[in-house]
Amino acid sequence: MSSWKSKRRIWDISQVLRPGLPVWPGDTAFGFERTWRMDEGSPVNVGRMTMSTHSGTHADAPLHYAEDGLDAASMELDPYIGTCLVVDARGVNGEVDVADLPHIESVDRVLFRTWDAFPHDEWRSDWLPIAAETVEWLALQGVKLIGTDAPSVDPQESKTMDAHHAVLKHDMRILEGLVLDDVPEGRYELIALPLKVGGGDAGLCRAILRELA
Numbered sequence: 040m041s042s043w044k045s046k047r048r049i050w051d052i053s054q055v056l057r058p059g060l061p062v063w064p065g066d067t068a069f070g071f072e073r074t075w076r077m078d079e080g081s082p083v084n085v086g087r088m089t090m091s092t093h094s095g096t097h098a099d100a101p102l103h104y105a106e107d108g109l110d111a112a113s114m115e116l117d118p119y120i121g122t123c124l125v126v127d128a129r130g131v132n133g134e135v136d137v138a139d140l141p142h143i144e145s146v147d148r149v150l151f152r153t154w155d156a157f158p159h160d161e162w163r164s165d166w167l168p169i170a171a172e173t174v175e176w177l178a179l180q181g182v183k184l185i186g187t188d189a190p191s192v193d194p195q196e197s198k199t200m201d202a203h204h205a206v207l208k209h210d211m212r213i214l215e216g217l218v219l220d221d222v223p224e225g226r227y228e229l230i231a232l233p234l235k236v237g238g239g240d241a242g243l244c245r246a247i248l249r250e251l252a
């Protein structure tokens with residue numbers, strides 16, 4: 040009998056979308072409710088979700104930080120599939136600087152783990168942002184996607200969005216809200232396809248890492 044279980048280990052690095060999901064202060068709360076119920080005689084269960092485009096694990100579209108940027112439905116998918124390097128940035132002070140990076144060579148995607156334990160149940164504003172210079176440097180090394188377990192690559196209070204703008208300048212892509220608690224530093228295959236939201240400034244993702252063959 041065949042098994043669905045892949046021979047290569049998979050890490051699901053996505054947050055669970057559910058009511059109570061911590062969201063950016065002032066942003067839309069995540070809502071989920073049943074609209075049709077089998078226990079009320081419906082032949083099926085059906086739900087309805089209300090959410091921000093930046094709920095949980097998601098990919099920012101360029102439109103989020105550039106008025107004329109691509110929307111979520113128009114982005115190429117190549118950045119979101121392929122080999123990546125997970126970097127353990129715990130213990131770094133202030134922001135992730137170039138000096139905090141390990142040796143980067145032939146890496147297209149870099150994901151940063153910054154939390155000791157991902158804050159699933161509370162919004163925390165004290166995350167570790169990525170310095171714009173680090174984004175610039177990674178771009179020069181050929182990196183095309185940056186991911187983080189924080190809610191943003193910039194600090195919460197940023198009005199200038201320097202890291203996002205460095206990403207824009209080099210036409211890179213961003214993943215945010217990844218859950219990397221169980222992932223040792225190293226190389227993996229990343230698969231994190233953003234939902235195809237027409238006009239969307241971001242797309243929610245089911246993000247996974249897979250052991251390399």
Ligand SMILES: N[C@@H](CC(=O)c1ccccc1NC=O)C(=O)O
Pocket residue numbers: 063065066091093099103190191192193215
């Ligand atoms: N820039 C953040 C998200 C963000 O800035 C944001 C998300 C939801 C509601 C408000 C936001 N910013 C408001 O100043 C991000 O990196 O996606």
Ligand SMILES: [Zn+2]
Pocket residue numbers: 093097098099190191215241
């Ligand atoms: Zn975002």
Ligand SMILES: [Zn+2]
Pocket residue numbers: 099190191192203213215
């Ligand atoms: Zn962002």
